[in-house]
Structures are given as structure tokens and as C-alpha cells.
Amino acid sequence: MKWITRERPKIDRIACPWLIKRFIDAEAEIIYVPDSQVLPMAEEIGATPFDVPGTEFSHYEDKCTFDYFLEKYALDDPALNDMAIIIRGADTDNHSLASQSAGLWAISAGLAHNITNDQELLQQGMLIYDALYSWAKHLQKQKHTQSPTEKLLLQVFNAYLDEKTTRRPRTPKWAKELKGIIQDQIDTNLSLSLKEIAEELQVNPTYVSREFSKYFSNLSFGEYIRKLRIEKAIDLLSNPEHSLSEIAYLTGFSDQSHFNRIFKAHTGQNPSDYRKNLIKK
DSSP, rough: EEEEEESSOHHHHHHHHHHHIIIIIOOOOOEEOOOGHHHHHHHHHEEEEETTSSSSSSSSBBBBBBHHHHHHOOOOOOOHHHHHHHHHHHHTTTTTTOOHHHHHHHHHHOOOOHOOHHHHHHHHHHHHHHHHHHIIITTTTOOOOOOOOHHHHHHHHHHHHHHHHOOOOOOOHHHHHHHHHHHHHTTTTOOHHHHHHHHHHSOOOOHHHHHHHHHHTTTOHHHHHHHHHHHHHHHHOTTTTSSSHHHHHHOSSSSSSHHHHHHHHSSOOOOOHHHHHHHHH
């Protein structure tokens, strides 16, 4: 049998040939050509195209071509089914499907980067999938760390890291009050000065400026104010009775030009285009 697909394979176009040669047809010929030549060449030489949109052997639903081969040829080996999930996660960038998916993608991408000849790449890839199959069939329950003491130390260390990364600093009273004051002044369109607000809270302005980002989404005072103003502007844009110049004034920008520039920097669109898209929705 001849099988043909797109050149420069990484995941599915290596995994599927491995599956064909190991479980379907050991003498199969795998051909890689430029994308535009796959279908014409397939017809010319009588080859079956795979991992090409619009053909039988391709992605379907939320699954990839490797899954289709398993279904088409009724390959119900549990190890192959476990491999299919890993391959699907790597091929579709959904690494949450299996913990091994990210590793398979990293190795496959690196291999393709190092080897420019597709047939040589396939030969090296065959070794990778042979190894993955052996792991899936015989070694899934085997752990690399064998020492019980070492395992316990790793568990304690990982628990410490998890606690450290998830622990959040307690929000001090001044930060809670500052958040309320900022929101009130945004709502009433009053000018905002961190120095004046800090003095009103009887907290050193320099200290507040230095600690601000810890309690306000890792943003500086200016960035946080702009974020709130943009959020308010987005809300006002949904009301067609407000002109853009009115919205610029109501959100505290110096003029409409300044408003347009900051709004586009945050959303990627001009306010007028953003409003048009809101209307379409």
C-alpha cells in the first residue's frame, strides 16, 4: 500500500505511519510531498492520502487522524488507545488530555527542527513511537523514583511549592479602602491622584506606590486607572445615545483623540469599530 501526506511531519504524520507499519501493513510506503501536491499525486500513483482535510483519513470531531486509523481498522489494543489520547493532546495542543502530551510535542517539534529530510525524520520518529508503545503496554505503573524516602521528600517539596505559588498576600485595610475610593472617583469622573488619595488614607504615598501592584492585578496605579476607564468606556459604548466625545469626557480622558489611542491600545480596535461590532452582536 502507498500512503501520502503533507511534508514536514511532526505528530500525526509520524504517529500514523508508525501505526500503519507496525499494525496494518509492514511493507507500506509512506510518501511526503508539498501540501498542494498531495491529492494530485495520490491520484497519479494510486496512493491513499491521510491527515489532509477533506479526505477519509483525517481529523474528525475532536479527534485526530491517529484516532481514525484505530477506529477504521478496529485496533482495540489498550496500549494503542492510551497512546491515542497522548497523541491527540500533542497534535491538537490540548495538553490537558494527558500529562505526556506536552512532552511528546516538545520532542517531536525538536526532532523536526533538527532533521530536514522527512524520510529520515520518519525513521527516527518510529523509534520514539516504539518506545511510547512499550511504555503504554508494559511500564505505565513503573515510577522513575524508586526510594520511598526520596518519594516522600519529593511529595513534601512539591506540596511546599504548590502552597507557595498559590498563597496570596493578605489585602491590607488601606488597599481595600483605596480600591473603593478609586472606583467612586472613576464613577463620578473625578481626577485621580495617588498622592492625594494616600494622604487621605494616612498612608505614605511612596509606600502605596511601591506596594500598589501587589493588590491591584499586578498593575501600576496608572495602568489600573486606565483599565477601569476602558471598562467603563466599553459599558458606555453599548448605549448609542452617548457620542464618542461624550464617552471620552465621562471616562476622564483629556480629549477624544487621547481616548481613541488608549482604547485601541487596550482592545485592538477603535471605539467606533468596537461599537459597530457590539451592534452586530
